[in-house]
Amino acid sequence: GAVVSQHPSWVICKSGTSVKIECRSLDFQATTMFWYRQFPKQSLMLMATSNEGSKATYEQGVEKDKFLINHASLTLSTLTVTSAHPEDSSFYICSALSLGLPGLGTDTQYFGPGTRLTVL
């Protein structure tokens, strides 16, 4: 149990284009999902908290108009990087919060495999 998927696993795009990344909880429902970014040889940095049916909460310094988050269902959150530039190239990772379902840790975040974004 507690499987979180991301699609695509990697993407290469041209500067100025938009890229959408999907995060799905496959075997549990998640009212809250999180989006992280990780640059090479650095730790994960939280970008935003995504709550189903409401607006995302962004961390300080993260541009909400550039990183659009939609959490339209209990199993799907999407991150759209708008007008991507080379400095947006990074490893984007989502997580889904489990609220103590049988066999799963209480209030535990389960992470997806990540999406490698390269902007040329």
Add this chain to the structure above:
Amino acid sequence: DAKTTQPPSMDCAEGRAANLPCNHSTISGNEYVYWYRQIHSQGPQYIIHGLKNNETNEMASLIITEDRKSSTLILPHATLRDTAVYYCIVRVGRGGGNKLTFGTGTQLKVEL
């Protein structure tokens, strides 16, 4: 959330127990200790968490000192596949926003 301190790197021989320490001397009474690991170029994997009692699951054991100011993650029989960065994270439980703040972690290298 309380800050944690971990050694930057550790080595362990395959088949031996790996004991990863974590210091969280400013932990509050309602904060849990979580452990995750990240294998290169993958998303973090949940290992275990606890509040004050020692915990064990199929992956590892978590030993929390009585004053809760430090803890140790134990991988009883380390394998090469356990080579990863291990993160010790302290956070408030339910109602606390559920955010995880990742530090730099411990790079565990398991060798033959």
